[in-house]
Amino acid sequence: MQIRVVNDDMSAPDLEYRSTANFIKRALLVMASLLAALFIIAILALLTIVRNINQDADQQSAMLLQKAMTNRADTLATHTKDYAWWGEAYQHLHPRVDTDWAWHRQNLGATLWRDFEYDGVFVLDGSGQTRYSVINGKLSNRSLQAWLGENPVPELLQTINKTDALPLANRVVIQAGHPALIAAASITTGDDSRLTPLSGPASILVFVDVLDDKKLMALGEEYGIKGMRVQQKNSAAMTGRLGAVTLPIDGEAITFEWQSENPGRALMRFILPLLILLALCTTLLGLFLGRNILKKARMYDENSFLLTQSRHALTASERRFRDVAEATTDWIWETDTDLRFTWLSDRFPGITGHSISAWLGRPVTDFLQADSQSLAEWITLPGQTGHRRLLHCRYLSAMGHQRYCHIAIKPVITPEGVTGYRGTATDVTLEVEAQARVQYLSSHDELTGLPNRVRMREFLKGKLQAQPTQRHPLAMMSLDLDKFKPVNDLFGHAAGDTVLHEVSVRLRNCVRDTDLVARQGGDEFILIISDVHDRNDIETLCERILQELARPFDINGNEVLIGASIGIALAPQDAVDAGELLRFSDIALYKAKSAGRNRWMFYTPEMAEQMVQRREMENSLREAIKQQQFRLVYQPRYGLNSSRIIAVEALIRWEHPELGLLMPDQFISLAEETGLIVPLSEWVLNTACRDTQQSLEGLSVSVNISAVEFQSWGIVDRVREALRQSQLDPARLEIEITENATLWNPESSLELMLALKKLGVKLLMDDFGTGYSSLSYLRNFPFDGIKLDKSFISGMPESDSANTIVENIIGLGKAFSLSITAEGVETEGQLQKLITMDCDETQGYLIGKPLSLTALKEQMNALDAAVQERSAPHTEG
Numbered sequence: 001m002q003i004r005v006v007n008d009d010m011s012a013p014d015l016e017y018r019s020t021a022n023f024i025k026r027a028l029l030v031m032a033s034l035l036a037a038l039f040i041i042a043i044l045a046l047l048t049i050v051r052n053i054n055q056d057a058d059q060q061s062a063m064l065l066q067k068a069m070t071n072r073a074d075t076l077a078t079h080t081k082d083y084a085w086w087g088e089a090y091q092h093l094h095p096r097v098d099t100d101w102a103w104h105r106q107n108l109g110a111t112l113w114r115d116f117e118y119d120g121v122f123v124l125d126g127s128g129q130t131r132y133s134v135i136n137g138k139l140s141n142r143s144l145q146a147w148l149g150e151n152p153v154p155e156l157l158q159t160i161n162k163t164d165a166l167p168l169a170n171r172v173v174i175q176a177g178h179p180a181l182i183a184a185a186s187i188t189t190g191d192d193s194r195l196t197p198l199s200g201p202a203s204i205l206v207f208v209d210v211l212d213d214k215k216l217m218a219l220g221e222e223y224g225i226k227g228m229r230v231q232q233k234n235s236a237a238m239t240g241r242l243g244a245v246t247l248p249i250d251g252e253a254i255t256f257e258w259q260s261e262n263p264g265r266a267l268m269r270f271i272l273p274l275l276i277l278l279a280l281c282t283t284l285l286g287l288f289l290g291r292n293i294l295k296k297a298r299m300y301d302e303n304s305f306l307l308t309q310s311r312h313a314l315t316a317s318e319r320r321f322r323d324v325a326e327a328t329t330d331w332i333w334e335t336d337t338d339l340r341f342t343w344l345s346d347r348f349p350g351i352t353g354h355s356i357s358a359w360l361g362r363p364v365t366d367f368l369q370a371d372s373q374s375l376a377e378w379i380t381l382p383g384q385t386g387h388r389r390l391l392h393c394r395y396l397s398a399m400g401h402q403r404y405c406h407i408a409i410k411p412v413i414t415p416e417g418v419t420g421y422r423g424t425a426t427d428v429t430l431e432v433e434a435q436a437r438v439q440y441l442s443s444h445d446e447l448t449g450l451p452n453r454v455r456m457r458e459f460l461k462g463k464l465q466a467q468p469t470q471r472h473p474l475a476m477m478s479l480d481l482d483k484f485k486p487v488n489d490l491f492g493h494a495a496g497d498t499v500l501h502e503v504s505v506r507l508r509n510c511v512r513d514t515d516l517v518a519r520q521g522g523d524e525f526i527l528i529i530s531d532v533h534d535r536n537d538i539e540t541l542c543e544r545i546l547q548e549l550a551r552p553f554d555i556n557g558n559e560v561l562i563g564a565s566i567g568i569a570l571a572p573q574d575a576v577d578a579g580e581l582l583r584f585s586d587i588a589l590y591k592a593k594s595a596g597r598n599r600w601m602f603y604t605p606e607m608a609e610q611m612v613q614r615r616e617m618e619n620s621l622r623e624a625i626k627q628q629q630f631r632l633v634y635q636p637r638y639g640l641n642s643s644r645i646i647a648v649e650a651l652i653r654w655e656h657p658e659l660g661l662l663m664p665d666q667f668i669s670l671a672e673e674t675g676l677i678v679p680l681s682e683w684v685l686n687t688a689c690r691d692t693q694q695s696l697e698g699l700s701v702s703v704n705i706s707a708v709e710f711q712s713w714g715i716v717d718r719v720r721e722a723l724r725q726s727q728l729d730p731a732r733l734e735i736e737i738t739e740n741a742t743l744w745n746p747e748s749s750l751e752l753m754l755a756l757k758k759l760g761v762k763l764l765m766d767d768f769g770t771g772y773s774s775l776s777y778l779r780n781f782p783f784d785g786i787k788l789d790k791s792f793i794s795g796m797p798e799s800d801s802a803n804t805i806v807e808n809i810i811g812l813g814k815a816f817s818l819s820i821t822a823e824g825v826e827t828e829g830q831l832q833k834l835i836t837m838d839c840d841e842t843q844g845y846l847i848g849k850p851l852s853l854t855a856l857k858e859q860m861n862a863l864d865a866a867v868q869e870r871s872a873p874h875t876e877g
Helices: 012-016 019-084 087-093 099-104 111-116 144-148 153-160 213-222 264-327 347-352 375-379 429-441 453-465 485-491 493-510 535-550 578-594 605-627 668-674 677-695 714-726 746-759 775-780 800-815 828-836 853-870
Strands: 120-124 130-135 138-140 168-175 178-186 204-210 226-230 242-249 252-259 331-335 341-344 388-396 402-414 417-427 474-482 516-521 524-529 553-555 558-560 563-571 600-602 630-639 644-656 660-662 700-705 733-738 762-768 785-788 819-823 841-843
Touching: 019 168, 019 178, 019 204, 019 213, 019 242, 019 252, 019 264, 087 099, 099 130, 120 144, 130 144, 144 168, 144 204, 153 168, 153 178, 153 204, 168 242, 213 226, 331 347, 375 388, 402 429, 453 474, 453 516, 453 524, 453 578, 474 535, 474 578, 485 493, 485 558, 493 516, 493 524, 493 535, 493 553, 524 535, 535 563, 535 600, 563 578, 578 600, 578 605, 605 644, 605 668, 605 677, 630 677, 630 853, 644 677, 644 841, 668 677, 677 700, 677 714, 677 853, 700 762, 714 733, 714 746, 746 762, 785 800, 800 819
Parallel strands: 563 600, 644 700, 700 733, 733 762, 762 785, 785 819, 819 841
Antiparallel strands: 120 130, 120 204, 130 138, 168 178, 178 204, 226 252, 242 252, 331 341, 331 417, 388 402, 402 417, 474 524, 474 563, 516 524, 553 558, 630 644, 630 841, 644 660
16 A cells, blocks of 8 residues: 655655665666667667668669560661661662562561561651651551650661761660660661662661560569559559669650569568567666666555654644645634633734734624624524534724624633634625625616616506505606717717717706616616696696706717707506516606607507507508518609600509509508618619610609619619619709708718719709708719709799799709709699799609500600690790
8 A cells, every 4th residue: 555645845855865865766768768769779670671671672673674685686686787887778778778579479578567566667758758668566667756756766877977986876765664775877888798888868768566464564573573664644653662763864864663673671571570679678678677766666665754744744734734824815713701802813913903902802893793683692602512603793993984794703702711802804895895786787877877677567566556546646657869879970969879878968957866767778868756736736847947958968079969858657547567667757758859859759549540550551561571562653844945745754653452453652661660661662663774774765764762762882782783673864864852861961962972983873852942041052072953842833823923933943943963853743824934034844744644654655756746846835915
């Protein structure tokens, strides 16, 4: 059994008792390292010897390969010379080739392929042109150059024609990835004295021996080289170890490979297992002996260590207790049986701020107090002998701050009985304060400090349980800030938080202490006013709130102006349920915002019905967009200068399956509020562009764009896509924009309008004169024309003021080079007056009502003729 004692306080003398085991361990490690090094060196030496033996064998095989190639080339040259210096060959091959003698009589034919495996036999004239060729034992008409893939003739002729050399030349080239031996010699009369050499250049006899894999293997076998071949990427892999040598042939490096004899493998197979077996046996023996030696050394060291450790046990225990007591966040105390402090740890002053001497001898109950019971009774409770814990005792620090702690105690028991008590006190002030903070935040808004929705509902339920009466009702007020979003957009969210905090202060100043102001979320607030004496009191309060919130807010030196809308529901008149009251006040708030903002409204049952109807209408509108229950009608626009219809305005109609045909003013505002205006407008754009391109040749079409939709850059993409799908000329599409659409963000609106103009479409200002536009808008924004609202035209020509206004507006538009369109023209007198004022275009029931596409096409010719007749000049009597 081994005993291991760990002590962080071990001194230097203690470590000496481990020296024996450490020394033996180091000695064993040195010996093991030496033996391992010897075995590694032996194995490396064996591997080196094996590699050298194999390399020597490969070098010898490479030398034999070169010798074999040389002998093959010499044999080829000898055969070539024998045939070339044969008088009969000279007679039949020079200057004219006798094919019968050469091929049919087998003097220079297939026998060279069959007997010597010469792949090519060629006879060339003095200029190097092939006159006779036998390739692979068959008579051929291919030239030497075409068969080899290159032209070795010039080099061969140069070698043969040297004056100081025999008329014989050798060369090696690459043919189809294999070395090809070439031997060439001039055809002469030899030693035949009967023949007289002819004048002129001699013919050349060329033998070619292509060393393919079959020939190389046979050649290698003659010299004891197995499987010799040219190394290629697609060659089948050979088993065993491979030898290789690279020879320069025809300017390329050709690598030959063969199956190496691998003479070192036998040596490796015999010696390496013996070395490994010897190493394993040595290792096992060393492990066995080393383990026994180390075991005895450790036992000796541990026995010596335990003897020394016993002398330091008490000292180390005392030191450990003191260090733990001082390092912990707790302070430790002891009392006598009268509960007076007899000892306090050194952490006591650091945590409480009190000195130890000031409290020794004083009762613990004077320092600590428990909320739920008497601390003295809990400490001295009879029959308790183990540890006990009491939570949340409190005390005052030396600075007078309230602090909290957990205490744990245990009686000090001796044979004589209980002689005192000792325990610990753990400071939990931060934990208690954090819990209180969490509790506060669970019912209050962190930004404004106002009660949140949870606290508001608790307060409301409590007030409703008091059962407010008809004479003294409870008022639930939902308040939403107006024009608050621009504050965040222009000044940042930090400025918005400052405004919300100031709003909460002003709202609290407007109500009584018994009332509640809560933050619902975002820029929404809830006010609960109980025990209302008169409805006029609520209206007075609302008026005061709006006045307070209308005062400017100072944000970093900038004055910010906002407003508020308020919806009010009363209990018990409207509801006695908290959820219903909140819902009704929200409905009233919505009506107040819809009515123009910065006002208050009391809830009425009709409002709920309208909300239900609005929700049903919204669902119907969503379904109508899915099922495409809409259709377009087109109202013509008449050009006074050209006396013809020049454009149409696309107007949407909703064919409701239950309510019948609905006009735009019955659903467009709902579409804008719910965000459905985007898919609706996209359908109108695509349909209007398609109809105009397919059926309204030569006419332009104008499409109205909602002010809500004009705040997003997506309108540019939708217009571009509608033009692309319909292939409509962009110049025939006019986008009508109301004056107020550009007021949201003039800079962004200008960029958006420029982007639309870049597409090639035209921009018209619709309902000119009814919004907030000024001359700067006409000058700064890239409008192509303006459309006068029909409210100006209705008084013409009887009203002089209407005539003057219209005439001035037309002159103003002309000054800015804008086309002028008068809307709502319904009488002949209005038309004639507009002609005299040099108005460009008119639109109204006089010209034509909004018609379907089919009806418009049928009536266009008749309508143009009728308008031209009305436009004819009349003589005044």
